[in-house]
Amino acid sequence: MDINKDISKEDILAIKDAIELLGGKWKFCILYHLNTYQTMRFKDLQEMSVGITPKVLSKQLQELEDNLLITRTVNNTKPVTVSYAPTKYAEEINPVINALLSFGSKHREKIKEK
Amino acid sequence: MDINKDISKEDILAIKDAIELLGGKWKFCILYHLNTYQTMRFKDLQEMSVGITPKVLSKQLQELEDNLLITRTVNNTKPVTVSYAPTKYAEEINPVINALLSFGSKHREKIKEK
DNA sequence: ATAGTCACTTTCCTAAAGGGAACCGATAGT
């Protein structure tokens, strides 16, 4: 019984960590876009993520990079462009994105019924 | 091409809706506990969700009920107790919880490495 | 010289989330 309690405590910590990292208004959308296009510039991401401001986008990208989910590459172009791409490790996020997407679609229908 | 763009816009809306509903510090933990025990009283939930205050717990539960994910039942006991239980529909959340839990566990390991 | 592009940063602000502590009403036990 105590064993099970410990396991569920670990589970709670894992869930809390995950949602602390991925929660918020933009992270999943950014990862979804990067997942789709594989590599995008700052401006691309800004245009795809309708409504985001450069300040906020910049912060989200930094946090994702800090957590090893994306890479940032400065290109030798003029004017400078910067490419963002998901890491191999970011594939671990895909099940979460897909589950969230699936639930979100169903839920939009469900709430429409009311 | 335009078709694909429309599909991805719908996807983004679905993801945004889902994270708007389930984001925040406590919702997934509450759903995880209810998923495990099936029916819990207010006080049980308060004790399991370490650190939560009654005000915040109350708000989370109301939002989950509004979204048809849990039911609230007042019991005929003394003093009054209130039971919360996941709805059948709440099963749709399980894949999200599991994916988040799985990623969270892996990520805790990953970050420990650094 | 001027205007434009890109990837930001800076400053200022507001709204929302969340926490602390106390309180409440109904009821029960001693």
Added chain:
DNA sequence: ACTATCGGTTCCCTTTAGGAAAGTGACTAT
């Protein structure tokens, strides 16, 4: 009369997320 339990609510406060708008620096094109 006093204390406790349960499921909250109320009030106040701090922290954080996020948005608006402007600016910056390196470079290019006209």
